[in-house]
Amino acid sequence: MKLQAYVRKGSFYEAVVEDGSDIIFIVDFEGTIRYHNTAVFQTLGYRPKSLNGRNFFDYILPETVEELKRQFKKSQQRAYTQNIEFQFLCKDYSYRFLEFNAINLKHKEGLDGFILDCRDIAQRKENEAELVRLQKAKEQFLANISHEIRTPLNGIAGMAGLLSQSPSPEERETYLNAIKHSAENLKLIINDILDLAAIESGKLTFEKIAFNLKDFLPSLISTFMYQAREKKISLDYTIDENLNKILVGDPVRLNQILINLISNAVKFTHSGSIKVFCTAEREVKGICWVRIEVTDSGVGIPEDKLNTIFESFSQADASVTRKYGGSGLGLTIVKQLVELQKGRITVTSKVNEGSSFIVLVPYGVGKKGAMANTSPKNDQALKAVNASQLVVLLVEDNDINRLYAKSILKNWQCYTDTAENGLVAIEKIKNQAYDVVLMDIQMPVMDGYETTKAIRLMDAPMCDVPVIALTANATKADVEKCMAAGMNDYLPKPFTPDDLYRKLFIDQKISPKQKVKSKSPVVIPANQLYNLDYLRSVSGNNEEFIREMVMTFMQTIPPVLAEMKQALMDSDWPKLARQAHQIKPSFTLMGLTELRSSILFIEENSKASTKLDEIPEAVSNFIIQCEAVIPELSKEVMPGAA
Template sequence: MSKKYSLTGISDIALGKDLRAENEVIGSKASMSILNSVSFFLAGVSILFLVAFQINESVSLTWFFLSEAIAFLLIPLLARQGFEKASKILLIAYADIGIIILSSVFGNDAMIQAFFIPAMGLSILLFDNTQIHLRNIGILLSILSYFVLDYIIFERVNMTASGFSLVRWAVLTGSFVTTWLIFNTFSQFKENAEQQTLELLKKEKELNEELSVKQEKLENYISQLEETTTELEKSTKAKSEFLATMSHEIRTPMNAILGMTHLLKQDNPRKDQLEPINILDFSGKTLLSLIDDVLDFSKIEAGKIEFEKVEFDLNNLINVILESFRSTAKNKDIDLKVEVAEQVPGRLIGDPARLTQILNNLFSNALKFTEEGEVKLEVRVLQHEHEQASIQFAISDTGIGIDEKRINTIFDSFTQASQNTKRLFGGTGLGLTISKQLTELQGGTISVESEEGVGSTFTVELEFGVAQQPEVSTNGSQGKIEGSSLLKGVKILLAEDNVVNQKVMTRFLERWEVEMKVVNNGKEALDAIQECNFDVVLMDLQMPEMDGYEATEKIRKLDDPYKRKVPIIALTAAALKEVREHVYAAGMNDFVTKPFNPADLEQKLAQIVGV
């Protein structure tokens, strides 16, 4: 019985579409196509004979062929209701009966009985090799019909008028009974289909109600998810603010620690003082590196890290990095070497801060895990086309090396060469992870080659823009920190509210023989600018009464053009890109991050005053 039948499906049946379940497809079978085609063809032939005999006023034959036509039209419908085999037998039977009747009418001379041969062939076409018995039954029906026609009707039966009338009414009765059975079956299926339709509608209503309940639950889940997302965003923002605040608050005293440590090392300390000072310096720089790593790791995870495209001097950048590690290398009696190929452009366009961070991490690792020998940086050009250059930085050491089994995981977060390494040398294991992510986020690559007990080589490849070389170099202060007279006589205004940092900065500026004035906030800095001319202003950002941003904006609005255009360098303990953008937006010329590198600060001052 069809599971998809309905009154509206009659058109589908007429078009030969299947109304059964997908696992019971009939319409696609070749035998069904044959059944449909032959049935409709024979129905057409029956209608033709119906018309012919109606014209000749042969009532009995007219009714017979009318019943034949109806039967042939209803057989496909019966097949589509699930009675496929019975429909095929009926088709063969009605075809045989039609041949018998026509042969009887036209006599033996017409040889209409020859059509029993295609009737037998039809049996073969309708039933496949899995239905041999039904095929044989169909063939047998045709053979029996032939013998009935040939030996009974033509040869032995001499029908009287009353006998012919009896046969006629028997045939008509059979046709009507068959038609009644088919229509009765059709009606039954119609009622069943309507019942199923009602059940389906009821089921659909239940499903709609269930769907409505589930949709309401889904909306609640979505609402909860939105609330959770909002809370997560707040949590992430709070985390970022916390890290930024902690970074700033820790960097401020670290500026004093590292600054004073640097000054102590330059004051010719006694031998018994040198080791504690070196330990203090190393520990301070390690702590600062950890702070930077945690902050950057959080920003990378949040997908908020951005890269600058600014012009910078590669040689100066390398020299500043070397200067920051020279003391550590000297204390461990390790040679620190640099080899820059002649083809390497002097001025590049990229993110110098991120390049410095990557190289710092690699230098720090190399020095940490090397007890004797050397650490060497080699810089070469891989490709130079138009205004782009692919630069390779290779940092090699003669340290402990990395086990071959762990070399593939060395860039994973919180991973070190071994547990023994972690116990001996400490560290979070974030340095290489951050270096790899910073490199890859800029479209570069980082790799390592290492042999345990021999040493390691970390190679970074990055693409930079190539800037035009300046005609006159202004890097005369490069590498000269203490005892330099390049800044002698330069008038500097220092705006800093932290007394300790005031003293640290004062000590450095005194060594550079500058003339300086110290104020405690932005308001005092504004007053001092109006009273006196300065060559440079070193402006802290977070100060009471008036911060560095507001003070700078007011200075840029002064009437005196000299005072209005005085160079201002920001002193900030914040390492975020947003702060740097705010610095430039306020009208400042440059910035120095606390804890500052003395060489970097001196270089900026020398460049900005043009000495």
């Protein structure tokens, strides 16, 4: 009853209308304000009753007044109007976005006026504007990035086509350099996208490695020298003697920061010079603050753009991307990498005078001798690890990736077997001892995770073979999944020969196992070599079918064995591989498991021109056992045969 009395008395009016958060105006059809509540003061800054008698339209953004008057006219024909947006002049002379719902008093009370229930939508409009800005930036980014990806892809495809037209040695060199340059550009763009994704997902990790700036800065600068000379600009650097010390941090990320800054400087400088200054800002309690300044005399950055150049998908101007290319992510990544290492980056610039980017990053100070030997690889280093005796199984389903990795290993004179999926890899590991397995992850039939798990369930010593993942997915979660599957380490794609060398011989210290000297082959009784259970199973124990299959085998194998002998005498390894491949399926049908392993070894190594010193003995033993098993098989189909 108390509540009902409260309603009858109208006391709720003060709580709902007068003290409510919504702004309430009562205006006549001409726009004269007859009433407004106290919420006007909190939102717009006007004291109570101070707007009474004023015209509502005098406070509307001038260029929108006529449109709002038209809305008023339409509202006079309706009992209720919703969601009309407008901008109202505040006491501080700024305009604020509001939205009203109008109740037409003519329909209820016969009065020429409206009750305007207004809400502050300034934050909503800001959010909408920001969403539009971001959407446009991302659309621009996608347009830029699709162009930037297509350009090197077109270059690679075009140059590859020209290479197939028998060019001269000079042209061939030009085309190959163009392909390499395009591939590097494509790699940089894709790395930018992947790095930004890793940073924004919080999955980027930093190493703590001992390094010295004097070891890698000269070679980094040299990579830009060709471009600088081509543009006739000077590129130089100085390293303060106080920085000739062992620093502890992530040199790869520092390298990435400098590549972005120096490449930008080269890109936007058309005359003059680029200088890189490295100094020790200060050293406190074992922490050295390294200051790196990259200064150029390039086109410069407009003052109003200095605050946006570090934003994702942003460059100083859309025309910059069209003229100079790039993903628009380089400086975003630089800023993130610097700040994630508890550093900071600043920029000063003047249009047509140049820019100066200053990076300040704290690094630990290490002791002398703390640095690992990461010197460039050479023939002596490869001989020291005995790489020519290394037996590697490369498990990779992509033809180009397989060719690339195999070519690197071939240059090191490693013995390399290949498998196009995990199932083939398992079969090979059962029949051959390997020093290391390089394992792709995404493969048909059996992927890298399942293959590694299966290897770890094998008998010793097969289960102990080191497995290194070759993966395009190198997030923290992917790495953890590799380790959980039983892999020893991982190498992210794309990788360089140096990356693979470091992973094999420095990180994992892979070396050839002590090989057991060849023994005389174990001769298995011919009647134990074959097993016709498979044929019986697939034929429903049809004796006629089994007899025909065995007779066909007995007729077709001897001529092929003769061809294999001839190919071996001629050292015609491709022909030997083809002959072995031709008869391989027949050995599965006959249950000739031991002989099938031999033919597999002959086929793979003849095809790859590996283990050529072992192939003659393998072929000889294979032919001897085949010639022994054929008479035994004849007894199966012709019991009276001698």
